[in-house]
Structures are given as C-alpha cells and as structure tokens.
Amino acid sequence: MTTEEDTECKELATPFVPFHVEHITAKQHYVDDTLSNLALACDRCNAFKGPNLASVDPTAGEMVNFFNPRYDELNEHFQLVDAALLGLTPKGRASVHLLQMNSRPRIQLREEWISSGGISLRRNSRFYA
DSSP states (O other): OOSGGGSSOTTTOOSSSOEEEEESSOTTTOOOOSGGGEEEEEHHHHHHHTTOSEEEOTTTOOEEEOOOTTTSOHHHHEEEETTEEEEOSHHHHHHHHHTTTTSHHHHHHHHHHHHTTOSOOOTTOOOOO
C-alpha cells in the first residue's frame, strides 16, 4: 500500500479524507490479505460497500459486480462531469449508486480537489486518479 497509485480513495477518487485499508473481497467471503485484495478507501466508501460484492445497476435493474480498483480500468467505468462521477457501465453505475459517490459532501470534496489542481482533467472529460 505504498505505491503512488495508492494515494487516494480508489472508490471516491479524492485525497482530502482519511483512508481505510479495504478488503476488496471481504474477509467473510474469502480470507485474502494480499495486496491484490487490498485498496485504500475513504471511510464512507468503506462503510457503504461493507461486505458487499455486487449491487444493482440502477439503469438496467440487474445485479452486477462492483468496480474492482485492482483489475478494472477507472476510465472505462466512470466519467467525471464537473465534480460528479457518471457511471458509464453497469458496474460503474452500481458502484456510484451504492457507494453514494455523488452525495453533496463528496461533490464538494471533488470540487476542492479540482480547484487545488489535484486532478488533471478537461471539462466533461474522462479522468484518471
């Protein structure tokens, strides 16, 4: 958990909150403490995700796996529009919805991060964290 890629929440994509080391697949499902199953997450993403492995895509109404920050490409599943995260795929939409990524406090944090120069993006562009 010491690489540069691990310096922001892999779910919320903001550096302004304390991190938790999250088990991507919760220990109750499969005990795996290796780096490939760990990611930094803000306390809200960690709490909303809990032990869940999947959620419902709010558009299609189908159960899908969550975005996995170790194996899925961020830009394939999410787009930053101003400071809101748009889910581009069923996996992205389900993650945004369940993790409440566009709650007002989270959008405000992203706005601060953008205005501080902490994220490089063009308006309505895809982003990387």
